[in-house]
Amino acid sequence: MPFDLSESSDADIRMSYQSIIQEGSLNWLLLSYGKVRFPALSVLRSPLETRRQWSAGLKLVAAGSQGLNELKEHVTSDEVHFAFVREHVDGENFLVIVAYIPDKISGLRRARALVTSRTVQSWFKAHQGILTISHMDRLNPSSVMAAVRSPSTGGRDSRSPSRTPPPAPVHSAAPTSPSPLVSRAFSSPPNTEKALPHAPYPSVDLVRRVQSDSPPVSRFLPPEERARRRQSMQRRAVIEEREAMRAEADRQAHIKAQKAEILRRSEEEDARRRASLEEELQRRNLTRAQREAEEREAEAERVRQKEEKRRHDAERRQAEQRRIEEWRAEEEHRVEELARQEALFQELAAERLKDASAEAVRxxxxxxxxxxxxLMSGWVTMQAAPSLVWKRRYFQLTSTSMKLYKSEKDMSHPLEDLNLRNALSAVNEWYEGFEDLRAIPHSFGIVFRDGKESLSMYTDSDHEKYALMGFLLTYT
Incomplete structure (x- = not known):
């Protein structure tokens, strides 16, 4: 199948395209812009020159054989891309041009992308449909099939199953730390030792404790032995009680000494803090005096600079006002010139359409x-009003209708048969209600009666455009 890349110097695009259409190892290729100067819009530039300049810089980004998922991995979300895809669905191959135009790009870049899309279509003549998308999640086998078969859908895939995230793993509960009450309950016991009263005889509790720790006195001992042992235990209890009183006195003395040391250190710290505060107060007073003097000098300098700035600003505003007035005059002149050129262009287009209509009637x-x-046949690319998809179709005009086919080789039955007799209301240029077609060469729109949605179309050449418009005007 012929392939014309006269506007591109990249031989890799040609090789990848041939591999795709001949069912070779590749099934997709991806194009994007290189670093080229962005052309300015001008009605003086011919449509062919605009198309060549706006498609300049298209480069092969990637090519592969793993299908649409592999293609999506090479697409940058904020850049315009064009792809040529061979998708195998239900035993049939589909060749589709995909134009990815993000929503967030500017209007000028969007116009450039639409013009470049027309150039890509002229390169990849084997395509069966065109899919224009703004989000890569709309690129799937269903949308590819819809771009070729369906007259109005954009190919959104609504059958993708939703994924349910796996349940979170269940972990065993970690042992919790005891509460503060429990921690205090099992902490070291408080010091419950109390100073024993000074008495010549031991207390009853101490005697009972010593007696409970001593082996029981046998009831069979003689009374003298039992009395001796009882006195021995009482003396030992007195000794233990005196030792306990001495230890308690030492502990109380140690606590008192610690409190005295803490009080002494606190007084010394307070004295050092007072001295430090006095030094800091003196330093701050000195710093405040120096700062006030510097502020007075700085205020005088600010006043001088403010006056100087006011003078410079007045001079700058006067110069800026002069530049704005000059720019406004130039802009008004440019707008008038553009309006004159556009009126001339519309007048020439109207005369040419009038001649084409007369020739079509004859x-x-x-x-x-x-x-x-x-009556007439050829290729046309069309778009229904609510759809974003452009479809390239081979048409035949009869005395009553316009029959649309997938290609001139498959004309067993038309994909669509548009009734034209007493159905057309108008055939308009882009400036007659079809502003979206301004950047697309050889484009026009047809308006139906009875509220039917209008159609946008463009042909391969300017001659084919006016010839088709002339014939369509005969049905109005």
């Missing part, structure tokens, strides 16, 4: 007189 009468069923 040719239609001759073909009807000769009994020819097909």
């Amino acid at each position: 040719e239609k009468k001759e073909k009807v007189r000769a009994g020819t069923q097909v």
Whole structure:
């Protein structure tokens, strides 16, 4: 199949394209812009020159054989890309051009992308449909099939199953730390030792404790032995009680000494803090005096600079006002010139359409007189009003309708048969209600009666455009 890359110097694009259409190892290729100067819009530039300059810099980004998922991995979300895809669905191959135009790009870049899309279509002539998307999640086998078969859908895939995230793993509960009450309950016991009263005889509790720790006195000992042992235990209890009183006195003395040391250190710290505060107060007073003097000097300097700035600002505003007035005059002149050129262009287009309409009426009468069923045939790319998808179709005009086919080789039955007799309301240029077609060469729109959605179209050449518009005007 012929392939014309006269506007591109990248031989890799040609090789990748041939591999895709000949069912070789590749099934997709991806194009994007290089670093080229962005052309300015001008009605003086011819449509062919605009198309060549706006498609300049297209480069092969990547190519692969793993299908749409691999293609999506190479697409940058904020850049315009064009792809040529061979998708195998239900035993049939589909060749589709994909134009990825993000929503967040500027209007000028969007216009450039639409013009470049027309150039890409002329390169990849084997395509069966065009899919224009703004989000890569819309690129799937269903949308590819819809771009070729369906007249109005953009190919959104609504059958993708939703994924349910796996349940979170269950962990065994970690042992919790005891509460503060429990911690205090099992902490070291408080010091419950109390100073024993000074008495010549031991207390009853101490005697009972010593007696409970001593082995029981046998009831069979003689009374003298039992009395001796009882006195021995009482003396030992007195000794233990005196030792306990001495230890308690030492502990209380140690606590008192510690409190005295803490009080002494606190007084010394307070004295040092007072001295430090006095030094800090003196330093701050000195610093405040120096700062006030510096502020007075700085205020005088600010006043001088403010006056100087006011003078410079006044001079700058005067110069800026002069530049704005000059720019406004130039802009008004440019707008008037553009309006004049656009009016001239519209006048020339109207004359050319009038001539084409007259020629179409004459040719239609001759073909009807000769009994020819097909009045005109050729290729056209069209878009229905609510759809974003452009479809390239081979058409045949008869005396009553416009039959649309997938290609000129497959004309067993039309994909769509548009009734034209007493159905067309108008055939308009882009400036007659089809502003979206301004950046697309050889484009026009047709308006139906009875509230039917209008169609946007463009042909491969300017001659084909006016010839088709002339024939369509015969149905209005």
